[in-house]
Amino acid sequence: MAMATLWLCIAFPVAFAQKGYPVTIQGTASFATNCEIQLTVFDDMLTYHKTVVAKDIIDKKGKFYLTYNAIQPQLVQISIRTSRAEFYVEPGRTYDFTIDMDPQLFEQLDPMAYGGFLQISNNDSTLKEDINLKINHFENTLDRVVDFYSPNIIGDMTPSQYDSIVYQIGKRFPIQYHPTNFYKSYIYYSLGAIEQIILQKYPDSLYHKYLDNEYILYENPAYMNFFTSFYHSYLLKSKKINPQELRKSINEEGSLIQLINVVGKDELLVNEKIRELVIILNLMQLYDNDNFNKENILSLLKNIELNSHFAEHRHIAADALADLTRFENGAPFSISQMKEASGAQFNPEKFKGKYVFLQFFNTTCTDCIREMMILQDLSQKYKGQIEFVSVSLDFHFSKFLQFKEKYRQFDWHFVHFNNCYDWLDEMGITTLPDNMLLNPDGTLYQRYAPDITRKLPLFLARLFNAKDDKGKPLDVHENNRNE
Template structure:
């Protein structure tokens, strides 16, 4: 996993107490006052992510992040659309510097961009030091032996490199790093069209599945890419279409896949089925209406905890934040400390949710429009502003300064989880939810946009509605 990281210095390693707490002390000049979050992969099949923690960068660019980790993890630091990555080990402290964005590569502000990360390394055996040292040797190998790859006879060179690397790092007793070497080389072999039987025997057969190791899963995903689609087109695998599209049967699909020579292991076969179902939801190999029930069966019938988690993540990715899907639940305090839940506020009304913070200029400008909207639609629309400021005190101060803002204000005390659930990447953010708790618009129109028209459609007498959000005259 290549990273944009610089080495600053090598000093003796320092460990914290046995709480397995990870601390990241950082500097992020040019990002002052922004939020920085720590994200990890939820799984490498659905490619969903989850946030571990977040903090605010102060006025001089300093930040502090703390979270727990039981094992080595590959994490991503996110500041708006700027991302950088590193490995973290339990009980370790890291000193990092997030570099400013490179204007030559930062062209589209709506897409995530890698920014360089400088780490003060503390030992030559620290995982970031090891992976960077190996990455350099790997890159040098590709450069020196480029001709072998062009001539399509790279395997002897790869075998020699593999032997050399295992010998060079033979004294390193780090299972994660050993897997890093093994599966970066495996991925290289897969790209050179090495024999499938050889690859399977060397890297998958009888080997543990490393669900949370990005290098292993990168190889796994490449090796089994379009496996279900290709197998269903063969004579041996043709019954797979019947089992999934017609019967919607998880057990039936598993039985058909067992005919494949690479899928004799029950655990591996089920993971390949999950991957294939996720692919087919988007590529049309099987009917979407059949794919979802089969994945739901895996959630309820699988004996493998990791597969249940992956299956649930896949299902969430299908339905999350779409019109008609259930809005994530929240229960948050108001300025007085009284809690209000989504179930409570949506009981008899539509809910217009606004995420903001008091330092967001556009948030404050948009908020000026809400009083007139509330005056017109307040009987049928519940307005809820959710403060994402650092403390509830900021919400109290905001309310004191704006006494005319008389709708419901809540404070997000979920340490970033609610923003994650609503996939909020920037503020302000708007959502429209119906009395059944389902999204009507994701995202919703802004107060000064077309939301007036949407509210009109929702609240006018039945029989006159021409479709929520349609821009027709009335």
């Protein structure tokens, strides 16, 4: 069983930060002088939304200083450019780190794809009870014990093997339900996640052991891992929920009260707080299901955001709404932060009234350059009808200028992303080639625009030339059917 170690990557973020006690993170990152370093917290563990809570410029000596307030132990992320590392912090603590990274991987758009991450060393040897060390020790031990008793697929583990694992772990670590203790809860629900796989045919037993209580541990990754796995697509899988009534409550009535009444017939959703969180989780999962009305799903989530009795749920519902709609047709979009080769700020207002095709590239992407050969023809063929903008994602502006000088034949618009790494993260740009299409009013039309080498020529032909075609020129599915 492969489990991510603490300093590499923890898969599940924690509850949104509140006012509390100061947390200070300081140290050196000599490989990244003059770069910005950011400290991020995770809003919730259903949408994975992030909020930057502190930032600093790493000075010439490699020093940095970050501080914010935390009310509870929580997972945070440090990022420099596109490189990241995640770890836990505790309120009132000061951390002294040395951060390092492979210099070649540091130049990559997505270093994690190559196993690259910020390597963090703790300079304070007195932190023997640090929660990172404790959880990391538990994870490594659990990994070894699971591999010993169940070296093959964990789904084939027997109850007796699981009992042996619990026995061995229990000799080294506390295994008990302790909802106010972050570390003990992490252990308890990490083991619960394994038991959930073994006893998946007995959900009632799992529910009463792990969920039938007054606490929802929003901030604990192990708990939320268990919760989201247990209730994944639950509204569709539950034998106690009538599928016709479920569809009617969402598609026809769009009524939160009716939806609550329908799903509340399941004994494992009697708890009001659990039921509402499950509704949020499952509405997110149903959004791309063609059998359910998207507008009504958004309306239901908006209702929860505005009217829920639980502050955590109002926040999570708001994040869910933002997450589901951020790449929808008509979503707000801005590239005004980009920079021209002259160094001037890019002004996209001059393109208003026309579709804008954005091609993202860097100077090491040979496929991107090959695509530019096609864009060169398309930019001439549809001149005045659509604007093409190639956006350089080179971390060094000088490389962008050298590229412009080398490829003078590419005479459409070129801009640099101006080292807006937050924007790259928000847009989910991690691999190249990548493209987007904007509406004439400047809003987003397609986050993932037609592929330049195969789909884009047909797409533009239908958009501007095929006036007699009864299909919708901008219907991606229609374009795919005609390939």
